[in-house]
Structure formats: structure tokens, C-alpha cells
Amino acid sequence: MGKRNLYLKNTPVDEALAVYTEALSRILEPQMEEIPVTESLNRVTWEAVYAKYCSPLYNAAAMDGIAVEAERTKGASEREPMVLYPENDFTVVDTGDPIRTPMDAVIMAEDLIENGDGSVSITAAAAPWQHVRPIGEDIVAGEMLLPSRHSIRPIDIGVLLSGGITRIKVYRQPAVAIFPTGTEIIEPGTEPKDGDIIESNSRMFEAMVREHGGVPCRFAPTADDYELLKSRVSEAVEKFDMVIVNAGSSAGTEDFTVHVLRELGEVLIHGVAVKPGKPVILAIVRGKPVIGLPGYPVSAYINFENFVIPVLSMLNGQTQGNSRKVEAVVSKRLVSSLKYREYVRVKVGRVDNKLVASPLARGAGAAMSLVRADGFCVIPQNSEGVEAGEPVEVELYRSMDEIDHTVVAIGSHDLILDVMADLMPSCFPNNYLSSTHVGSMGGLMALRRGEAHIAPTHLLDEETGSYNIPVLKKLFSEPMALIKGVDRIQGILVAKGNPLGIRGIEDLPGVRYVNRQRGAGTRVLLDYKLKQAGIAPEDIRGYEREAATHMAVAAAIAGGSADAGMGIESAARAMDLDFVEVGPEEYDFAVPVRFLELPHVRCFLEVLKSREFAERVQQLGGYSLRQTGEIIYL
């Protein structure tokens, strides 16, 4: 079966990092460079910076008015105003003008009576140093302006320049070589053939290196060729401060990154107890850190954060720990292995003043789960998981402010939810829609548990043949409303040209079917139609094969692994499939009445009724907006 690396270990994350940084701390030497202060934004101070000048540089007028000798104004009063003459008794000053000896006080313009001949009268004595900003009031020469290892902000630039500092010593930004590897990978922009993988991780790394104070240098993909990779890495460690190899870090037949690094230097860690992301290589080659990251995007991302960023910060002086952790209640049971520390991406919403974390797809390949995530929670290595409703600590990507203005939708999937999510912040800045797709019934259950504001649903009541209202009446005791959504056509998705000539439900037995998950409205509809047609589920080949969304069903058919599946017309259009109409259905939003007054839920309603929404839905095709935005109180 070829050569496999049998020695992939399972070192705990913290131990792996400690072993590696400990070894690196003995050899890594951060470098210093001196740069102009005006170019120092976001750079990190190499040493404490002390002011060269005071600010203000001299005793300065704090107000517009006249500068006087306080001593000589004694005796002035409302009853006996004192007349002062220019040059002899005062000088006119604007805010910021120097106050020179013997002047030692400022009288504000508002308190002067102009006599018309250039002289002024005052009706109160001036106190010494009144309305004078003393030299050094803001900055005293010799004072520490910034400590070492401080990340420079705009205000710091202002203060440094005011304090007479024009050049500053900062950590040099480490140069990081990034090597994408693999014979199957192609550059973005190339038309992919079967078996090709578009190389995107290296571009993500490039951006991450920039964000964390490094200078990335991304090389063109290296084919899976032992000698080639060896010579590239060997050259790179001479020129760069750090090298990232992606991927080939696992133990497959073509995963020889670890062998190359063992030959060139020392591999300290191969394999870390983290999920996703086990196949990590932490090596040192000729005094330089070389890190092998796994190929799955989520694994790559998590391990970049776990291992690359700490090493970058050893070199660039940046402190880490800008994390924002909050406690949230997890919306469904999370089972995790005792063998791994697991990073679970979550959507976070505030419902009824409670933070709720809804887990997203957990696979290592689910890059979109990172895009959609509001944060992630960590299930420790020694834990078997968390029960629904239990608290977890979530590290947030988004601000609490955004989360507090987000409508949380959990339920059935439709493409119009994407359109709504796109339109919300455009129409009402700082108002958002977050949606998680668990099927109609799953959404109603989440609503009942207080984990969502609204639940998109399309559940047919078999007895009455009507949509949504019967099931809501059955499930909820609190006052509920139904926001009418769209009428949409359900049908059977089939390959372009309908090669098997499927005409309806009656033709499903015998073809390879892909179903939706239990509780999905589309599955309920299938079951109803099968029953009507007198077909048993066992007669449907693939009845047990579940896809989570309309688009996933469409993808399965487009990919040739299934012949048919129930879904909506817009999904068929998006994937260029044929569509066999089965019938219309009502896709609505269940909402507890008490949420209808929430400002962001009101925004949701406004957007639903907007012209922009109608136009966008028109473009998708397959919808009718007959009652859209109407509220039915149950």
C-alpha cells in the first residue's frame, strides 16, 4: 500500500506548543529595525520610548484673550474696573500662544470690556497661572511615552511626534515562506478537471501572516516530489525567518513532508490531539521554524492559529490574547472524543437575553463553517462533550454589538434566507440575520427552547392538507404568530435533460434517490406524497441517504451520485438541473408574538416587504410573493 508514516502521534495541543516554543526560544532571535514614526502604525516597539521634548513646549495660553502679570491686576473689581493698555499691560493671545515672562496669566476675551482706544477694562483680578497650560502639562521630556512590545496606534504616532520622536526602533516583521504542495492542486483561475483541487490555503495563510505582523512570500505550488520539496525548503530556511509547508503533513502514501524535514533538520512534533487538524508537523531546520500544516482548510486554519501565530509573535514582539470570550448555552448536544481537543464553530445569537451557541458543520473540510461562524468553542481533550442547554465558553469573531442586533433564524433552508441576510444590513445598518439550517421541525423545537427568534418552516399537516398553522397550534402554548413568507414550487430534481424520464413520485422506485434529513419539511412532503401514491419508503433506493439542504441534494444529483431528490426550483436552477414539478407549498416564519416588537425583528419584516427583496427573489425564480410579510396571529 505504499509507504505510510506510522509514527503520527497524538500530542496534546498545549504540550506540543510548549515543546516547540521552548526549543525555539533557545535559537530564535527577534530582529530590530529603525523606521520613521509616520510609518509605524501597527508595528511593535522594540524598547520603551522616552519623550525628547515637553508638550506644550512652553507655557501657553489655554484660551483666547490677553496675557497679563497677575500681580499687577490686583484690586480690579466690578465697582472699580482697571484699565489695561497694550504693550505696557498686556499682549493679545490666541489659544496656544506662548506666555512669556513677566506675563503669567491669561484673561479670557469674554471677560474684557473693549474701550475703543485699544485699551481694555477688567472687572476682576487675574490669579497667577490662570488659563495657562504649563510647559509639560501633557508630556514631560524624559517621560516614558510607550513601553516596549507595544503595538503602535494612531494616537501613539501623534504623541511620539509631539514628544520630539521621529524615528523609532521596532521589531522587524518576520519573513514567512509559504509552500503549497501537491500534484493534484491547481492555481485559482485555472479551469479545474476531475481530481483537481483549487489551491486556496496558501492565500489564506498569506492574509493571516499579514494580519499577524509578518511579511508573507507565497511560492507557486510544488508537485509531490521528494527532492524538489527538499531543495525548496532547504533554500527557504536560508532566506526566510519561518517556513510553512502545506500539506503532505499526514501519513498517507504521498505525505512525505515529514521525511523531508527529518532529513533536513529535526521534527519535534508530528501529530497533535486536535480535531479537526491532527496532522501537524513542528520542525526546526537550520535554526528556523518549519511548520507542516494539514490540507483541509479548517484544519489548516485552526493549526495556523494554534502554532504559527505563537511563533510569529516570538519574532515580531506582538502579544496575543486579543480574544473575546463569552459564555453561551449550546443549542444541541456535542459529542466529542476523549482523544482530541475539538474546535467547534458556532453561530451565536442573543435570544431572551441569553446567549445561544448553535454548532455548525464539524468536518475538517467545511471551510464555509468558518466563514459562517460567529466564534468557536473548544471541547477539551478529556471531555466527552456537552449536553444541549449546558454552558460553553465561546471565543467570538464578531462583536457583541453585532450579535445583539442579529435576528436568529433556525429551521428550514431556502435560498431567500441568503438574500434576506444580505439585505438586512444594507437596508438597516447594524442589523443582521443569522440562519442555521436544521429543517422545519428542528427549527420549531429550537424556537420552543428559546434558542431562536424565528423559525422558517414549511410543514404540511396531513389531516388538513394545510401548511404550518396546525403544527404551530399543536406545539406551542405561548402566543405565536406566523409571518407569511413565500409560496414556492417543490419538485423532483433530476439531471439535465431528465435522462431517466422521471415524471413524478410514481417513477421514484428504482432510481438512486437522495433524501432530506428527518424533520425536514421536504421529507414530510415526500412521505405524504409516497403515501398518496401507495409507495413504501423501503421501495425508494437511497431513502436513508440524507442531505441537509436543497443545495446539497442538487449537488448530489449534479455530481452523479444520485438520480433524483425532492427540492425547490431555485436550487435546480442554481445547479443547472431539470425540475419535475410536484406542487406548491407555503414557506413561512414562525415567531413568538413577544419577539415581534424587537427592533431587529421589525427590520426583518421591513426587508421582507421591500421592493429590493421582491426583485432579488424574482431573479432566483420559482417563488410567488402573494402574502409575503403578512402576520397571522394564532
Place this chain on the structure above:
Amino acid sequence: MGKRNLYLKNTPVDEALAVYTEALSRILEPQMEEIPVTESLNRVTWEAVYAKYCSPLYNAAAMDGIAVEAERTKGASEREPMVLYPENDFTVVDTGDPIRTPMDAVIMAEDLIENGDGSVSITAAAAPWQHVRPIGEDIVAGEMLLPSRHSIRPIDIGVLLSGGITRIKVYRQPAVAIFPTGTEIIEPGTEPKDGDIIESNSRMFEAMVREHGGVPCRFAPTADDYELLKSRVSEAVEKFDMVIVNAGSSAGTEDFTVHVLRELGEVLIHGVAVKPGKPVILAIVRGKPVIGLPGYPVSAYINFENFVIPVLSMLNGQTQGNSRKVEAVVSKRLVSSLKYREYVRVKVGRVDNKLVASPLARGAGAAMSLVRADGFCVIPQNSEGVEAGEPVEVELYRSMDEIDHTVVAIGSHDLILDVMADLMPSCFPNNYLSSTHVGSMGGLMALRRGEAHIAPTHLLDEETGSYNIPVLKKLFSEPMALIKGVDRIQGILVAKGNPLGIRGIEDLPGVRYVNRQRGAGTRVLLDYKLKQAGIAPEDIRGYEREAATHMAVAAAIAGGSADAGMGIESAARAMDLDFVEVGPEEYDFAVPVRFLELPHVRCFLEVLKSREFAERVQQLGGYSLRQTGEIIYL
């Protein structure tokens, strides 16, 4: 008295912003540009982006192993293993390899028995689609990858490329012209003369524009010349999307920015009810926003945030609202005017699980207060202020994580506190020292109110002649400890060469003295020495003139507004003054015993005893480290 702008108004901040953005919304047109995805980090999407390809692009192996037809493995069991032959029955696959029809399942390498002749045996049937990542599992073609107005992150770059997108439409970054003005301002790096002001605001603006998604263009300072400014602004509105003029925005004799803007276009607002920062001009010149900002750095900063950033985000699509607000208890009474909304910079610390906000210098010129601030709180326009101990909402600049690892020191000022603050995070990453200077007695009071962890103090007990311990015993009922700090020399700071020939306390009557604030240990020491010498405070000219730190005293003397003041030797050295020794004193740290076990307080102790600290203090001069770091339990 020259021409003053009598019409400076006092418009509330929100009203001013609403008036301005409403007017701008009718004329501003954000611009679009298309750029490579690989260069799109931190740019903002112009429209929703939809995937062109699925990811994975095909049904792919999710594990290393063999691809088989599931149907043909039926019947394999532990008791009756099935033998499979290459080519006929299986193909070897690594993770990510395509699974081609008729293959529809993967058996993991770990589950295979190799027979040595190329064939393998399996002991269980494969389920259809097991260990296969279906086409589109992560991304489905036609799916929305990113909504509009989304700020692009590294993971987004990865997903866009995976989804087949290589170029993306984003908001063009607005070009912002920045005009520093004023005859008195000089460029940084020039040796300043009396009356010169180093121009630093424009460089701060430059960095702020960059941080908020604009492209700054900073011009060389423009002298106070009506026609010159007019022609510059007039040219700039043709070439740039926005213009900032700084300063001349007030109503002084040389403040003609508003006149220039009235002549060129329309001034919508002049004067805003905000403190610091009243003199703001919001104008529109030939369809472009032109904003006049005040000259004081804090006023400039606050109004940049209030007015420039919202206008930038109208142009660049960025959403604001990344603020982190927390509730904290304010440590001292904040009196505020009913006429203004006031922005108070605060240090924030967590003591006894309570967040405490300690106000910093409130002047418009106090740029260092912004550097030192952990955040700010807003006192609304209709409020007279907040009492000590009352809750305020603080908008944080620092992360809660940093704040939770910060030792809060409130009390007497010494330069060694800066050294400690510098060394803490270097020696113990992510551990910080924050110090606020309110004098020894003020610090002990803060400690008693539970607002600090430690209080730097040097209070002489007049009866016993000993330091710190007697006063701690008097003030505290809970178990206290004293961490010994440094012995330092107190003395009289005088101008270089001691021109008045001051030899000691006895020579103070008659000279211009600058004192420290009530409750400062140095003032207690002066009072003690005056009493010993039989001198009444009334005999000291300037006894009532108060400076808040040793460095402020030194600055007053260096600036020529005072002849003498008590202080420490390192302050004299820092400002190049002469120093007349009065005697040694003990500068220590009071700490409640229960805080000694806090991890960051332990770090503080370690740093205090470190070699690095000793070396740095040596360089400052005037200290002895006889007992440094010893703990005396009281």
C-alpha cells in the same frame, strides 16, 4: 481684537451627525472597483458573492484507503472475509482523491488486511457513500459565499478561491486629503523655537484614515493665510473624496477655516456640544465632505471618531459598531457640564471581580490621556456627572483578557512605575501593570474602597518618623502587607546651576515655589520639614500652586515659571535640573494580603526582584534597592 466668529454654536453630537449625514446621503456615491481576491484582505464586498464551483469539485475520498463498489462488498464478515483484487475490485485512494463511478464507498486503510499479493481482505461490508465527501459538501455552486458590505477576512479569501472566484467587486477606498494649518506649526524633526508647535495631528489622522479603510494624502502645513487655504481646499475637493482641515476651526482671530468654507460651499454645522472638542466644522464643498477639526489632540481624536469615521463608512461600505462596551464603577466623582456631552478617558481594572474605571486627565490637550486610556466613558449632555462608586458604561480600547491580567496600582508617582509597567509583559507575557497617580493618601483610599490591588506610597508618620507602616495600621482593618519598594532621595529641584543658591528648606521663603497636591507624600514631607524649620506655609510663595507629579514639578522649574519644588532625584536628572538633597525616604507598595496570591500580583513581585529591574533603576539614578521585594505582614 480682530475678527472673531461669534456664531460658534452648540449643536448636540447626534443632531450634528444626523444633519450632516442626511445631507451627504443625497450627494455621496460610493465607488466600486474590481480587484484580485488575493489582494482583497480587509476590503469590503460591493455585492453578494456567489460560488462558481462546488467544493469539493467531485465526490472525494475522505480517508486514505481503497475505493470500492459498496454493493459488491455485501456479505463480508469477520467469519467470512472477502478478498478484493486491485483494478477489478478496488482502487487505492488517498484523502481527497476522486471516487469515480461505479465506485461509491471508501474502506479505510486501517480496516484492510494485506494479503501480500496485492489483494486485500475485508471483514465488513461497506455502506454506500461511506468515507466519501460528496461533491459540494462544503460549497455548492450558486450558493452565496459572502453577503454585500462584508469586510474580507483570510478565511473568506480561501473560500472565494475554492468557490472559483478570483476577482471581486469591492468598495473603492475613499481618498482623503489632510491639511494641517497654522503659522505656528512646524514639521516633526525640526528643532522647535519658543512659540512653535510640532505638527502631529495630521499624522495621527493619516493612520486613522488607514485603519478605517481610506487612503490618506497628507499635505505639508499651510500657513494661516486665507487665500492660500481657500485655493488648497478648492483644488482638493476636485481630486479627493473627502477633505480634513486642522485646525483653525474655532472662533479665534486667526480661525478663518469656517469663513473659507462658507465662501467655497456650505457650512452645515459650526460648533458641537462635546467636551473636549467643541470647535468642529461640518461642511460640503462642491459635493464633497469637508470637515474642520479642532487643534487640541484629544478634541481632534474624539471628533475624528464622531464625524470623520461615519463619513468614511458611507464611502467605503464598512460598518461601524465594533465597540466593546462594559459596565464599570467610576472611582471618583465626575462633574460634567449640562451643556456638553463629555468624553472621559479612563483606566479600567478588575479588582475583586468588579470593574473599576479611574478617570484620567480631562483636558483637551492631554494627548497622553488617550495613550494611557483603557477606554472612555461618555457623560451625556443632560447629565451633571456621576458620583464615585456609580456605574458608567465604558467603551474599551483594550481586551477584557488584558484587563483581567493587569495589576491596578493607584497612588504616588515614581518613574520606577513606568519601568515596572514596561518590564511586566516582557517578563511575563500577557501580564500588565496599570498605574494612576493620585498621591500616596489618594492611593490608600482607593485601596480601601476596593479599586486597586496595590498602592504605591511614601507617607512619613510625623510622630514616629517612620514610613508607611503606621499609616497603614491606622487606615486598614483587613490584613495588610507592605511590599518594600525603593529608598529614594527627596530634595529640592532648582534650575541648572542653582542660580538662586538654594541650600535647603530654610531658603524656600521668598522664591517662587511649586507644590504637590494635598495627600501627596512629597507634600507631607514638605509640611514636616517646614514645621521642623519653623516656617509657616503662608511664607512659601506658591504653596497653593499644585502639580500632580514629580515630573510636572520639574517641568514647571525647567519652564521658568517656578524657582523650586520638592521632588525626587530621577525627575531632576530627566529634566536636566539641579538637585538639593533633603533626605532619603521609603517608597513602598501597600497591598491587602488577599491579593498577594493573584497571579499578576505575583508577577509584579517577581519583576520587582529581577535583575532587569535593578539594572533599569540603576540607570535612572537616585535609588537604593536595599529591601526591594521584601514583604512585611502587618
